[in-house]
Amino acid sequence: MQIVSTVAEVQKQVKEWKKAGLTIGFVPTMGYLHEGHASLMRCAREKCDKVVASIFVNPMQFGENEDLDSYPRDLDADAKLCEEIGVDLIFHPKAEEMYTDGFCSFVDMNGLTKELCGKSRPIHFRGVCTVVCKLFHIVTPDYAFFGQKDAQQLAVIRRMTTDLNMDIEIVGCPIVREADGLAKSSRNTYLNEEERRAALVLSRTIALGEKLVSEGVRDAGELISAMKANIEKEPLARIDYVEAVSMDTIEKVETIEKNVLVAMAVFIGKTRLIDNFIV
Ligand code: AMP
16 A cells, blocks of 8 residues: 655556556545544445545635644554555645645535535535545546535535536445444544533434434424434533435425435534434
8 A cells, every 4th residue: 555645646656547447436534534434445445446545634624713733633543444444545645735835726616505514614615625626636536435424515525526527426425333323533532431422412313313204204393393402401512503404405495305414513512523314
């Protein structure tokens, strides 16, 4: 497995692979890898001849008061996991490599980013789209793998590839959870023991939502109210949002039907966690 830090090194290797007629799968990440990331890489490993993973904590997608500086990093552990899975190349650039002097081009999206995380993190998806677009141009993958854990991000990336005619198949992969239900996240490391226990309110509320839908609840307002009431029982939790939106447009819906995304963001202490289910 190669670990490279420059765009030129990635492009050189990818050109050789393409010349040999090999397919390329790509898994973009911010590192501090866990089983959620690993599941995307395994999926890429099965589907493609060569697997590229990027590890880049992208400053452009963090707001001023967010956790860019404290975001956990551990390249050695990440490299070990990638090696075990059979990743062929890790791209681990510095911010200066991605955003050279004078950088001023962005990918902005007018739809799909008004609700959910786009509402509470106004510059987030501009940063995500810009960096993913750049990474797609650098790696030129045939397939790119994203987790449903970040369901709005998955919808945004699908839209971007369609709108900008990128010849890349976007593969969505299911949420990987801890044994007790908490969705795996690099940010779980911020939680102290008491917060870790309190964080279970997210997955418990997802389970409650799924149960209510399976029992026939179709009114989005009723569903959201029941889910919010359940979260409010946990004193350490503060709701950012609980919403039901169309999976394709990320616009609010009134009726729960097929292809509706029920998503939430909840602060546990200072840590903002997300979870969701798709009907
Ligand atoms: P991140 O490093 O948090 O930017 O995530 C990189 C990719 O891994 C994104 O496509 C995420 O959706 C995906 N991912 C993160 N956590 C999980 C999880 N628990 N299950 C599935 N995919 C995940």
